[in-house]
Amino acid sequence: MRAITGLWRWRHNPLRRGTDLAEAWLCLAALLLVLVAGPVLGWLVGGVAQDALQRSVREQRESRHEVTATVVRELDRSPLDTDPETSAGRDLRSRVTADWTGPDGTAQHGTVLAALRSPHRGDHFTLWTDRHGRMAARPLDSATATTHAVLAGVGAALLTAGVVEAGRRLALWRMVRRRYARWDRAWDRAGPDWGRTGTGS
Structure with a gap:
């Protein structure tokens, strides 16, 4: 220049x-x-x-809903997940089988990641679903x-x-x-x- x-x-x-x-x-x-x-x-x-x-x-706020789910049982951790660095990042989330009711009133059952450190049967947590109760990602925030x-x-x-x-x-x-x-x-x-x-x- x-x-x-x-x-x-x-x-x-x-x-x-x-x-x-x-x-x-x-x-x-x-x-x-x-x-x-x-x-x-x-x-x-x-x-x-x-x-x-x-x-x-x-659009995502209109189509996705936060519902309360109930833990049915905790699923065993994968035996391949032995790396302390990867497991440390997942300490606050556990794989569980849970029941929840969709916004349209339908009963749902499935395997989800719960925001619980050590889940027990009957524990409650929140997850995001679409209007029919199927699991969905958290909506994008503003x-x-x-x-x-x-x-x-x-x-x-x-x-x-x-x-x-x-x-x-x-x-x-x-x-x-x-x-x-x-x-x-x-x-x-x-x-x-x-x-x-x-x-x-």
Whole structure:
């Protein structure tokens, strides 16, 4: 980006080449795109993501219900689950067989993960179901949806900056290659005797 600072200096410099000025304008345009287009695009993407995610939050809150289940019996832990690191993360959840009543009044029975450290028959816990009583994931909460939308916006802004910078580098690379090609043609025109005494130079 040094070419940007040299933009003013190159205005009336007799040593200025056309490519020097073009490089400076290219860098300035890329900087303006990163500073303006990146945040605007990030804001737009974040806004669209926020609308979609908040709509999903509302739909999930309408279609999922928290019900109370009763432990019938605790299931044995898997013999393969002997790693202390993985089992420590699951200490607060146990696999149990449980009964619960769905929001539509139907009786349900099945194997679930209960938020109980050491469940016993008759213990109660809550779980999420759909409107027919079938198990469902916990609905997305509004704060998490907003966090995802912000991350989407930041990602879009960073992606825009990356694309602009990649385009600037590609354009600069092509300009330098054309400059070197012109130099090669100039050297070819000068001929192999350039600088020798008595060759008319």
